[in-house]
Amino acid sequence: MNTAAPSTLTVPFVDLKAQFALIGDEVLDAIGEVCRDAKFCLGPAVEEFEKGFAEFCETQHGVAVNSGTSALHLALRCLDIGPGDEVITVPATFVATAWAISYVGATPVFVDIDPAARTMDPALLEAAITPKTRAIMPVHLYGQPADMGPILKIAAAHGLPVVEDAAQAHGATYKKDRVGGIGRIGCFSFYPGKNLGAYGEGGALVTNDENIAQRARALRDHGQRQRYIHEEVGYNYRMEGIQGAVLSVKLDFIDEWNAARRQHAADYIDRLTDLPGLTLPKMYKDRKSVFHLFVVELNNRDGVARKLNEAGVQTGLHYPVPVHLQPAYRHLGLTDGAFPHSERLAKRCLSLPMFPELTSAQIDHVCEQLAANLFKS
Numbered sequence: 263m264n265t266a267a268p269s270t271l272t273v274p275f276v277d278l279k280a281q282f283a284l285i286g287d288e289v290l291d292a293i294g295e296v297c298r299d300a301k302f303c304l305g306p307a308v309e310e311f312e313k314g315f316a317e318f319c320e321t322q323h324g325v326a327v328n329s330g331t332s333a334l335h336l337a338l339r340c341l342d343i344g345p346g347d348e349v350i351t352v353p354a355t356f357v358a359t360a361w362a363i364s365y366v367g368a369t370p371v372f373v374d375i376d377p378a379a380r381t382m383d384p385a386l387l388e389a390a391i392t393p394k395t396r397a398i399m400p401v402h403l404y405g406q407p408a409d410m411g412p413i414l415k416i417a418a419a420h421g422l423p424v425v426e427d428a429a430q431a432h433g434a435t436y437k438k439d440r441v442g443g444i445g446r447i448g449c450f451s452f453y454p455g456k457n458l459g460a461y462g463e464g465g466a467l468v469t470n471d472e473n474i475a476q477r478a479r480a481l482r483d484h485g486q487r488q489r490y491i492h493e494e495v496g497y498n499y500r501m502e503g504i505q506g507a508v509l510s511v512k513l514d515f516i517d518e519w520n521a522a523r524r525q526h527a528a529d530y531i532d533r534l535t536d537l538p539g540l541t542l543p544k545m546y547k548d549r550k551s552v553f554h555l556f557v558v559e560l561n562n563r564d565g566v567a568r569k570l571n572e573a574g575v576q577t578g579l580h581y582p583v584p585v586h587l588q589p590a591y592r593h594l595g596l597t598d599g600a601f602p603h604s605e606r607l608a609k610r611c612l613s614l615p616m617f618p619e620l621t622s623a624q625i626d627h628v629c630e631q632l633a634a635n636l637f638k639s
């Protein structure tokens with residue numbers, strides 16, 4: 263029995279208020295400028311952000327939209343993917359990766375993950391390619407870059423474009439390259455809790471292909487390149503001016519924030535490394551994760567999460583049901599056992615608190631509570 267006095271320290275899962283306390287004045291000034299300028303939908307603040315973000319991703323073009331899901335959808339529209347086509351991705355992701363495939367009327371085809379990396383296993387990719395395959399969509403899950411070298415090689419051998427779902431991986435690198443700019447198109451989310459988060463919804467595509475960038479710009483704005491001339495069926499996927507302004511302010515801090523996340527991850531790994539039964543994220547020499555999430559794996563995950571919560575430690579589950587087992591994809595006829603590594607991750611994953619302003623005392627508290635409750639729950 264634990265006889266120690268209950269700790270009063272609480273550790274939130276993310277703390278966006280702590281970030282606002284640091285940059286609030288700058289953010290409010292930037293929002294004020296958009297309001298004074300009255301350029302609320304797209305406009306100069308969005309254009310400035312697009313330029314800055316493309317530069318950050320080391321790509322020629324950035325197209326800002328209203329969510330990561332929209333970015334993924336537009337990426338597949340720009341590649342003319344539609345009904346009868348197949349797009350390969352992983353079941354271990356947020357469901358929006360697959361939504362984009364469904365939105366264009368194509369069929370998601372899944373490839374299991376490498377259990378250590380938790381990203382697409384290139385060794386399984388070739389076998390999933392059929393004459394209907396039109397694109398490959400690896401996901402840089404939790405901020406960890408997928409193994410892009412072999413994925414690109416297989417894609418090139420089959421003449422297939424690669425669309426990176428980099429929604430969780432702003433600034434992550436594979437060898438020397440920033441993710442998002444490695445494949446034909448990279449898609450990002452700026453949902454508030456992301457490493458680079460808006461003050462509302464947001465997303466972007468990045469690419470070095472000028473035609474794709476121009477088409478995405480038209481599609482996000484009702485399919486018009488010229489006002490009131492709608493060349494194809496488009497969407498209202500425009501980014502709001504206020505979000506562009508907020509994101510430009512935050513872009514100046516992203517490298518610093520990512521470095522802090524990496525330091526916290528190293529500290530977690532240091533403190534947790536000897537705990538039996540606990541699987542930690544794997545660090546790779548050639549891939550630099552930006553630790554959007556710090557995910558450990560353990561049996562009896564739900565019991566441990568409950569105990570941590572009682573001890574003031576908030577945790578998350580990313581994601582408890584793999585995409586192929588979601589009710590929305592029942593029609594694909596995929597059952598438990600189809601993708602064992604993704605299924606095992608879904609059952610055992612537990613996301614520990616991770617945000618740049620996390621303190622050493624908070625990390626200590628999380629690790630002490632995890633160690634204390636690992637075998638008791």
Ligand SMILES: Cc1ncc(COP(=O)(O)O)c(C=O)c1O
Nearest residue numbers: 329330331356358359429451453
């Ligand atoms: C891997 C992944 N893909 C796509 C998305 C969709 O992004 P958004 O929520 O901005 O639409 C997310 C966001 O949670 C994500 O984590």
